[in-house]
Amino acid sequence: MFSAGRLYLLVFLLAPISLCFAQETRLVCYFTNWSPDRAGEYSFQISDIPVDLCTHVTYNFAAIDSESFEIKSTNPNFDIAQDGFKKFAELKESNPDLKLSVAVGGWAHGGDAFHKMVSSLDARQTFIASAIRFMVRHSFDGIEIVWVWPGSPERGGTPSDKDNFYLLVNEMKREFQKAGHGSWEVAVQVPVDRYRIDLGYHQSRLCEAADFVHIAGYDLRGSWNGFTDVHSALDNRPHDKDNLKDYTVKGGVQHWMSNGCPASKIVLGVPLFGRTYTLADSGSHGLAARSSGPGTPGPYTRDAGYRAFFEICEEMKQTAWTVEWDAQGMCPYAFLGNQWVGYENIESLDEKVEFAKSVRLAGIYAFSLDLDDYRGKCGVAYPLMKNIFQVYRPVRAPLFSDDDPAEFPVIRARRDAK
Numbered sequence: 001m002f003s004a005g006r007l008y009l010l011v012f013l014l015a016p017i018s019l020c021f022a023q024e025t026r027l028v029c030y031f032t033n034w035s036p037d038r039a040g041e042y043s044f045q046i047s048d049i050p051v052d053l054c055t056h057v058t059y060n061f062a063a064i065d066s067e068s069f070e071i072k073s074t075n076p077n078f079d080i081a082q083d084g085f086k087k088f089a090e091l092k093e094s095n096p097d098l099k100l101s102v103a104v105g106g107w108a109h110g111g112d113a114f115h116k117m118v119s120s121l122d123a124r125q126t127f128i129a130s131a132i133r134f135m136v137r138h139s140f141d142g143i144e145i146v147w148v149w150p151g152s153p154e155r156g157g158t159p160s161d162k163d164n165f166y167l168l169v170n171e172m173k174r175e176f177q178k179a180g181h182g183s184w185e186v187a188v189q190v191p192v193d194r195y196r197i198d199l200g201y202h203q204s205r206l207c208e209a210a211d212f213v214h215i216a217g218y219d220l221r222g223s224w225n226g227f228t229d230v231h232s233a234l235d236n237r238p239h240d241k242d243n244l245k246d247y248t249v250k251g252g253v254q255h256w257m258s259n260g261c262p263a264s265k266i267v268l269g270v271p272l273f274g275r276t277y278t279l280a281d282s283g284s285h286g287l288a289a290r291s292s293g294p295g296t297p298g299p300y301t302r303d304a305g306y307r308a309f310f311e312i313c314e315e316m317k318q319t320a321w322t323v324e325w326d327a328q329g330m331c332p333y334a335f336l337g338n339q340w341v342g343y344e345n346i347e348s349l350d351e352k353v354e355f356a357k358s359v360r361l362a363g364i365y366a367f368s369l370d371l372d373d374y375r376g377k378c379g380v381a382y383p384l385m386k387n388i389f390q391v392y393r394p395v396r397a398p399l400f401s402d403d404d405p406a407e408f409p410v411i412r413a414r415r416d417a418k
Contacts, residue, residue, distance in 0.1 A: 204260025
């Protein structure tokens with residue numbers, strides 16, 4: 001049973017969908033090439049990608065070979081042997097307007113390799129030439145550089161990364177143009193953390209060189225902090241002190257904009273997953289409660305401290321979690337026994353999308369498709385993605401209606417929760 005007064009049942013009807021974005025509005029959907037390797041029903045396939053809910057889809061991740069500085073596959077069995085790249089390109093058969101990009105890097109594939117590559121003109125040119133061949137071969141329309149993080153010594157970086165990262169992006173745009181691919185887009189994924197920004201990013205110059213800047217509005221907190229918190233807070237809360245003050249979605253976006261990055265180039269990243277904790281004292285379960293470590297792994301993602309939205313909503317269907325609402329961070333959190341999770345739901349994503357619209361950002365990106373309730377076990381398939389799509393669309397032919405007798409429950413913490 002759900003906790004009374006903390007959960008709200010919505011009754012929606014899925015209506016026909018027509019892609020009706022304004023030209024400048026982007027909804028970038030992320031596909032991860034490890035999600036097909038999950039066992040059982042949550043093996044996410046390219047055929048599961050909802051091409052009618054996305055203007056762009058990004059393939060995560062390719063990597064840089066640390067010796068040759070050329071792009072390489074991170075999952076050759078899926079990408080190549082199982083025709084992952086080929087099937088991804090074929091998505092355009094269902095939606096010819098769809099734009100397809102490849103993301104290079106990520107937490108597990110970068111750091112030192114990026115540092116080595118950007119440090120010399122020859123290596124940068126080798127990488128760019130490799131990127132052009134790779135993108136032509138696999139029919140990509142763009143590339144996203146996900147370097148975690150330039151200038152960070154614990155990730156193999158040095159202060160020179162700041163200049164060299166800008167040079168890479170600027171040179172890549174120029175070489176794409178020279179190769180006859182001027183329409184290809186170069187996006188960069190960047191953090192909210194001002195310390196990381198100061199170490200590795202010339203904000204105004206980078207934003208001028210890149211087509212789009214993807215701000216990662218998630219993983220701002222986690223079990224590494226030693227206390228519970230939502231990981232994608234929209235705004236400051238009373239317990240945000242010192243280096244955590246302004247380490248929020250609004251704070252990050254405003255910092256990039258105030259340092260010369262135009263809103264028209266910013267795409268805000270939102271998570272379709274939660275960060276979990278094990279409480280040090282199950283009787284102390286609010287925000288900023290002391291934690292003893294990450295929460296238990298989910299049955300499918302199998303990563304301590306992390307759960308997909310589909311794992312969260314299924315768990316809450318089956319057991320009596322108490323759901324609360326962070327009234328400043330604008331996110332739900334829930335607890336049961338010594339387990340605690342901060343996550344996103346329909347209301348919290350409404351808040352983020354409305355914020356993005358209010359400051360006229362270029363769009364939203366969602367990480368990642370395979371983490372939504374895409375099988376519809378808690379109701380309609382893709383509830384979070386469909387909600388983002390509906391809220392961001394300038395014309396709202398409804399995806400959901402509350403007038404139809406066909407019911408399904410969607411977990412929703414009330415904004416006025418006490």
